[in-house]
Amino acid sequence: MPALALLSAAFVVAFEQFVQWRYGPAGIVGLLLLTVGLKANNSAVSSTGAVVLALLVLRTTL
Template identity: 70%
Template sequence: MPVIALLSAVFVVGFEQLVQWKYGAMGITGLLLLTIGTKAKSPAVSSMGALVLALLVAGPAL
C-alpha cells in the first residue's frame, strides 16, 4: 500500500510540474480549481478549472 501511495504522489507532483512548465501559473490555477471542485463535489468550481485549462490548451484564436 505505501508503494502505491508513493507512486501516486510522484505522478501527481510530476504532472503538476509539467502543467506549470507548459502553461505557467494559470495552468496550476486551473488544475487547482478542477481538483478542489472535484473533491468538494462543487460543479461550479470544477467547471471554472476545466474552462481555464481548456482556454489555455486552445490558445489564442487568431
C-alpha cells in the first residue's frame, strides 16, 4: 500500500510539472479548479477548470 501511494504521488507531481511546463500558470489554475471541483463535488468549479484546460489545449493546437 505505501508503494502505491508513493507511485501515485510521483505521478501527480510529474503531471503537474508537465502541465506547468506546457501551459504555464493558467494550466495550473485550470488543473487546480478541476481537482478542487471534483473533490468537493462542485460541478461549477470542475466545469470551469475543464473549460480552462480545454481552451489552453485548443489554443496550442490551432
